[in-house]
Amino acid sequence: MATAEQVAKEAERRDVRTRWLLSAPALIIIFLAATGPLLIVLVYSLLTPGAYGDVKWQFSPEAWLSVFMERDIFDDTLSLAAAHVTIFWRSIKLAIVTTIATLALGFPTAYFMATRSEKTRDIWLFLITIPFWTNLLIRTFAVLQIIRNEGIINTILIKLGIVSAPVQILFTDTAILIGMAYVYLPLMVLPIYASMEKLDFRLVEAGYDLYASRFQVLRRIIFPLVRPGVIAGSILVFIPAIGAYVTPSVLGGGKNMMLSNLIELQFGQGRNWPLGSALSITVMIIVMVALLAYVRNAGRAEVRHG
């Protein structure tokens, strides 16, 4: 005869088993769908490129070497892969500048929205989400129509006699930044707004009552309280911005490669899939390190502010 304790233990074991079995399909799918493709990319990065695309099943560290080092094709010397570093840095710089620009535009926007009456807030929120209704490519081409030489801005400037010849905006770094800021702005506004909405504005009033200046209120009260929203928004903007492909190509004119172009080249005309895979993993690592550093830093700052 089993004791009551044994029965209970047995039941618990069965319960655990059932739970594992029930969640197994989900776990398997998560593993296969999330990790599987990445493993393939990792394996491919360690193989030899096929003559005309694809890979040969032959181990080679060459791809990883050429991510960081390059052999000069003319004098055969080995040096740091300057071209890759330049391209990586260009993409990272663009992602950082885009994050700062969207923050500068998005923070006041979110503040404005959060301080409206409850009814009108919904309208503003609705307006912010409208750009998501159309495809990214279409939004980018809309920006192109505005800033091109025969576009709206230049036509107005010329009609008003402010300039005599069109100002070249399209195909410049400014054009890329305008496009990126426009495309990613909602991703910054929405999380900040979500934090800002929960903000207890009585604290702001209390701050003024205690003779805080406007800037002090912003810096010491509002900003610390909406920090989670700012962090979330920055992450949401930074990650896609670092891999941005469409916007820099369409507005920048494609003269200077972005990270994504460099990777695409390896899978397309360059026919070096292992190098493409190695570059992709490098990007992931960079993003991960940047995020960890950012989140840890931001977390520490929060403790300091108490």
Added chain:
Amino acid sequence: MNWKITATAIGLALLASTGAAFADGELNIYNWGNYTSPDVIKKFEQKYNVKVTITDYDSNDTALAKVRQGGTGFDIAVPSQTYVPIWIKEGLLLETDPGKMENFKNVAPEWANPDFDPGRKYTVPWAWGTIGVVVNTDAYKGPANTWGIVFNTPDELKGKVNVVPEMGDVMFAATKYVGGQQCTDDKAVLKKVRDLLVAAKPNWIAMEYNTIEKMGAGDFKATSDWNGSALRQRLANPAIHYNYPKEGFGLWSDNVAVLKEAKNVENAKLFQNFIMDPENAAGLSAFHRYANAITGSDKYMPADMKDAPEVVIPEADKAHAELQVMCPPEVQELYTKIWTELQK
């Protein structure tokens, strides 16, 4: 009211599916986007009672990679001449022997036995063309039959030139401009090519494919381009001229091949034969705006193409034409490195 619409939609869908079922078969074509004349396809469907489905691709590399994975369900693909030997070598194509087909007699002699498919064992010509220089003569009136427009840009065009970022084509043009042979592995020549490209780039405004619209709007005043694209630009703006560079310009051709994994082989063969008919070939040209390599098709060509300088290469320029080939992997690797350095 809503259920009525739904019912009608279902009815129509049923009708459409039974319509397909009445056809004797299907044909799945994998081709470049915006390249296949719907009129010619309709004619083929009616003649042979076959339902044709067209799927687009945007580059030779995409098409090759996808077909190589297998299980695509496509019967026909249209690779460029540079890629045809790879498709053959990788065993992706079915030897349908178009050289023995009824309509093969119409194929122009210069395209009947090309190096990329000796004896036309696999492929049928779909279109061919050239890669040259397009200039808006309102912006630049000087001689433009030279790659110098792109690589040694005259002052009037500085900051207004576009380059279509097709690596193989740009390397071909630059190699010709410095006096080398295509696909050369001569480091001295390649070094000149690299230096030329790097020095030329500051004068370019962009490197993109979307030339028709940008030349039309005036964002570009000159560009390297395909001849069919140039034709469309001139029809929109008569000041835009196409030029054949005297240093040597590339010839290309796209070719219809049947895949080894094709399920509708007979229909695919019928299609290969069908498009070698002069009237049908002209129909294809009327849509994609390139020449078609079928003798006798000029009778049926649209009026604006018959004597178009973009389609009919002038006698004086013919000597400078050269069919582009696929460079060996080692050269391709050097090209990629130069290309990365150019665009860094």
